[in-house]
Every structure is written in structure tokens, then in C-alpha cells.
Amino acid sequence: MALNGFVEFFQKGKTFRPKKRFSPGTLRYSLHKQAQASLNSGINLRAVVKLPPGEEMNDWIAVHVVDFFNRINLIYGTVAEYCIETSCPTMSGGPKFEYLWADGNKYKKPTPLPAPQYVLLLMDWIETQINNETLFPVSTDVPFPKTFLALCRKILTRLFRVFVHVYIHHFDRIVAIGAEPHVNTCYKHFYYFVTEFDLVGARELEPLQEMTSRICHDPTPPPESNSQSAGS
Numbered sequence: 001m002a003l004n005g006f007v008e009f010f011q012k013g014k015t016f017r018p019k020k021r022f023s024p025g026t027l028r029y030s031l032h033k034q035a036q037a038s039l040n041s042g043i044n045l046r047a048v049v050k051l052p053p054g055e056e057m058n059d060w061i062a063v064h065v066v067d068f069f070n071r072i073n074l075i076y077g078t079v080a081e082y083c084i085e086t087s088c089p090t091m092s093g094g095p096k097f098e099y100l101w102a103d104g105n106k107y108k109k110p111t112p113l114p115a116p117q118y119v120l121l122l123m124d125w126i127e128t129q130i131n132n133e134t135l136f137p138v139s140t141d142v143p144f145p146k147t148f149l150a151l152c153r154k155i156l157t158r159l160f161r162v163f164v165h166v167y168i169h170h171f172d173r174i175v176a177i178g179a180e181p182h183v184n185t186c187y188k189h190f191y192y193f194v195t196e197f198d199l200v201g202a203r204e205l206e207p208l209q210e211m212t213s214r215i216c217h218d219p220t221p222p223p224e225s226n227s228q229s230a231g232s
């Protein structure tokens with residue numbers, strides 16, 4: 001029953017916002033397909049995140065940012081009806097971590113908000129960034145802006161907070177619908193990706209340190225399969 005609910009949820013693509021898609025025939029579409037195809041179960045996710053030889057790092061990162069946005073959006077969708085102001089009056093990850101929202105626009109100062117509102121603003125904000133073709137070029141003819149990596153860091157850092165909240169406050173729901181393996185796989189993939197390219201700071205990763213050490217055990221791939229990695 002619970003599992004059916006989960007499968008149905010994913011089959012219907014019942015997200016609370018449409019998926020961002022890549023246009024077929026473009027380089028990023030094929031990179032996206034390549035990244036997807038390598039996600040079969042049992043695959044070493046630590047190896048899969050490495051930049052394929054000959055590919056441009058910004059393209060690789062752009063594709064992953066959009067994919068993670070779609071997948072984490074879907075994961076949050078599975079708990080959204082339980083994530084309400086009364087149950088989650090703050091955007092927290094346990095008693096030690098609370099996130100304040102600021103967007104330099106409506107919220108100029110870091111502001112405490114109920115989790116559902118925070119996540120809604122966060123997802124809206126990301127959607128706006130990745131749909132802005134100046135910040136996030138769709139065509140490979142358009143160069144990436146100088147701010148691109150910094151923007152991706154910010155997007156991924158914020159997306160990580162959704163994992164924090166879902167794992168710490170809604171894990172029972174995830175288990176109840178049988179989504180735990182799926183969420184764990186997505187988390188591992190995300191974790192290996194952001195650490196490979198140094199896109200989320202160690203301090204931000206701290207709230208899920210325990211989870212990370214429990215599930216992220218994919219072995220380091222042998223050096224000969226290493227492609228060039230950023231920041232090293």
C-alpha cells in the first residue's frame with residue numbers, strides 16, 4: 001500500500017512545479033541522458049560524478065544542478081503535505097540548526113520562516129535562477145557568466161538544506177512510503193557530486209554528517225579512472 005503510493009507518486013510526476021527540461025539534440029541534453037543512464041542501482045556513485053574526459057566542467061555542473069533541483073523537488077513533494085506551519089514552524093535541521101531566509105529582495109535581512117514557506121521561496125528562487133538564460137545559459141553558444149560557479153554553489157547549498165529538513169524532520173514519512181532507498185541514493189549522488197567539485201562548504205554539510213557516514217561508503221575509484229577534477 002505504502003509502496004504503491006510512492007510508485008504512483010513518481011509515475012504521475014506529481015510535483016508541485018513542472019520539471020525543468022533540457023532540449024533534445026543539445027549537448028546538455030545528451031550529458032543529462034548520460035548522467036541519468038549511469039544511475040543504475042549498484043553503480044559506484046563516487047565514480048559517476050567525475051567529469052567525463054573531454055567535457056566542459058560548467059556544462060557538467062549545469063546539468064547536475066538542474067537534475068538535483070528536479071529530484072529534490074520531487075522528494076520534498078512526498079513530504080510536503082506533512083510539512084506545515086504547525087509541525088515545522090522553523091526551517092530547521094534538529095535543535096542545532098536553523099536556517100534564515102534572505103533573498104536581497106523581499107527579505108533583505110535573514111528572516112526566520114516556517115519550513116514550508118522557506119522551501120517554497122527556496123525552490124522558487126532556484127527556478128528563477130535556472131530559467132534565467134543570462135545566468136544559466138541553455139545553449140552552448142552562450143558562454144557561462146563569470147558568476148556561474150558562485151551561483152551554483154549557492155543553489156546547491158540551499159538545496160542541501162531541503163535534505164537536512166526532510167531527513168531530520170520527515171524521515172518517518174519517507175520510510176512509511178518506502179522512499180528511503182530512493183532518497184538515500186539521491187543524497188549520496190548529491191553528496192559525492194558537491195564534494196567532488198567543492199560546491200558546498202564543510203560547515204553546511206555538518207547537519208547530516210551522521211547520515212553521510214552511515215550511507216556514503218562507495219569506494220574511491222582507482223586513479224586510472226580519474227578524470228580531471230575541479231579544485232584539486
Ligand SMILES: [Zn+2]
Nearest residue numbers: 083088115169
Ligand atoms: Zn517540515
